[in-house]
Amino acid sequence: MKKVTLKFFEFIGKMILDIIHMAGKMSILLYEISKSIFKPPFRFKLFVKQIEFIGYKSIPIIILTGLFTGMVFSLQSFKGLDNFGAGEMTSGLVAMAMIWELAPVLTGIMVAARAGSAMTAELGTMKVTEQIDALDAMAVDPIHYLAVPRMLAGMFSMPLLNAICIIFGIIGSYFVLVGMMGTGSSIFFENMVLYTTLSDIIDSLIKSFVFGLIVVNVSCYNGFNTTTGAEGVGKATNVSVVESSILVCMFDYILTSVLIL
Known part of the structure; x- marks a missing residue:
């Protein structure tokens, strides 16, 4: 019994130490990226390319996510x-939920699954094929060349994708409540405006901005630390999506606590 208990606490202790170690390395990477952002040259073409990849190409999945989330x-x-005679208030509730929680969190998770996994796979492949070492040999800073454009694009694109998710969530809600449930169009918009404010939208955009930073940082970290060939690339990609999703949910609570209080 003692051995089982000892092994259990040994496992828990090792897991906690691994998490602390990983969090420290991710924080160092974030610090290095933050420093490199202000160093010349500014690679505008790479920045635009990453906006296209992270932002523009994520629009279809964000539209579908927002639309069906709002409808459901x-x-x-x-x-x-409606059981309490308050069915007309549904539009206000949906708007609040989409703006405060559903849109930023779902956008973060979807971008992590689509763009974050691809970023990790790309950087991981470059790592195992020694392309990143080749950049070092050519006196090109890999963080400045590879991570900075992705970070800037992620922080720029995520709030816009979040806004798209909110808009299509409300469109989906309008289709269900007005088109199917018979709620008046004027009542729909009146309740939506009544229960939401500009500060709610700003808080939502702040959340999505932070989630963009988290997703790109986690993706770059796992890409830069990929090992053991093709198997390692697959493992790093999987870990990247899981870690990004967990951190998005964790920081959603932290940011909500800070912004509400």
């Missing part, structure tokens, strides 16, 4: 609120 949430919320 409206359908379920209307059914619950």
